[in-house]
Amino acid sequence: MTQSRRMLVLRAVVEDYIRSQEPVGSTSLTKDHDLGVSSATIRNDMAALEDEGYLIQPHTSAGRVPTEKGYRYFVDRLATVVPLNEAQRRGINSFLSGSVSLKDALQRSARLLSEITGQVAVVASPSLAKATLRHVEMVPVAMNTLLAVIITDTGRVAQHGLAVDEMPVIDEVNHLSSAVNEQCDGLSLSKAGEKVRSIADSTGYEDVREVAKALADAFESMALDERANELYMSGASYLAHSRSLADLAPLFDALEEQVVLMKLMSNLSEESNASGVGVAIGSESHTPGLLHASVVSSGYGRSTNASSRHDTPTQEEGSVTGGTSNDPVAFVGSIGPTHMDYAATMAAVKAVARYLTAFISKSGPES
Known part of the structure; x- marks a missing residue:
């Protein structure tokens, strides 16, 4: 059994669970993915992945679901942030280009990001x-x-x-x-x-x-x-559709703790991976209310190109060189369930961060 094939099985489980939110079995993996091996071999791989802590079986007769370790492996192997499609990018540009002030742009960004992801969006104002x-x-x-x-x-x-x-x-x-x-x-x-x-x-x-x-x-x-750092938040209502009632109270408490949230997301954006996006999964946030949630954050700041404008960027959102500055002044983030669509959320967070970078590079005095 090769480690590389086993990890392809893990990736397939994570992708299927994110899509269906139902435990994934070997039969469905054999049918939906071209893994080149039998269902029995896949069952053996899944058992090994469970022993290694990447998967867990919630019920004896059920399929398996990813653990934090499984999600972490998956996220770390997302080599590049896949750019949003042309329609989504046009939508972001159209929505944000109507901003009349920095505050308006930040509020619009939070609303837009929550609508794109179906999760809680948090946008911080630039740090003085x-x-x-x-x-x-x-x-x-x-x-x-x-x-x-x-x-x-x-x-x-x-x-x-x-x-x-x-x-x-x-x-x-x-x-x-x-x-x-x-x-x-x-x-x-x-x-x-x-x-x-x-x-x-x-x-x-x-x-x-x-x-x-x-x-x-x-x-x-x-x-x-x-206090000059304000947080703009949108999409809390989406939580009710994706969380159990038992999880909601501590999660809302965590969202109320703005200083804790700001520190977490700011650190994440500064410790981001090569694509400029940081991810904390479950207990990695060290925040009790976020034990069953994941946080995705990216910094925005001074543009790497002094001539930046808030038109549609010519570089792809996944590009490192065309991304936000290495000197972020604030962050954009999304909070959702651990089974969130990480690739789509990271792309959306990155895209909104890029547009805010371009906006503040161009903007004059706040209206």
Whole structure:
């Protein structure tokens, strides 16, 4: 018995169980797959796979179903993420290209992904800690207050009030703004804070030193603000159709734990495989409520091509070089049963991540 043939049997069992959600027997494998051996040989292979922990037999007379180990082997051998078909890609482009703001794009992405997969979709807003500064404007709004409008490379916009004891003349404020925009463009918010403090202490900025230090404080507080990461979720109603009532309560509890969910999916997207998609199956999530679920996640971020647009990508979704940046600013993910269609879910997650990468690369200030 060859190990390679045995693993072809495992793959066939996983594929059939994902499709039917019924235990798979040797007779159906012989009929539906060209494995080139008899039903008796396949039974022996399935017994060996059960002994090795890849399959389990729920009832003595029933066929077998994959274990976490079986699903893991299957997922790890999905060499490339099969791209979505042309109609699906056109649908994604059409739906997301109607977005009027970053927030709208994220909400639309969650809705779309849940509809494509029939599972729970989770989309995180770009992390300010990973964003870089694009532009800042400072405008006097009261006798002792300036409003700083801070725009990041991901299209996020934040407004901060800067309190001062004495309002400097507007030309000095504009002079400071120009220096900040020239010297801090492309820096992380924490690095921009350091640079602005350096500017404040340099010659020629004595009259706006107080403003500069208040702006540096604003940059640094943005970089540390964990609440700036919002989660957009859609498709929870699909769970009721695929889970037993006993499983639903802990699963909904897990979905409510947004900090835990964010950490899990963010780590998965950063530890993804060569195709840029990470998968946690059952207990691999180390989250009790997700014991009977699988999580698929991919990062989105700065485009590998500065000229990216949110038109239909010319590269295939399965392409590594045409994928999301190696420096994700947030993630897109899907949560479903362990018997989910992994290939289709990974393709959908990857595709939506690519479109969000293109969207934020193109987007200007958030509307």
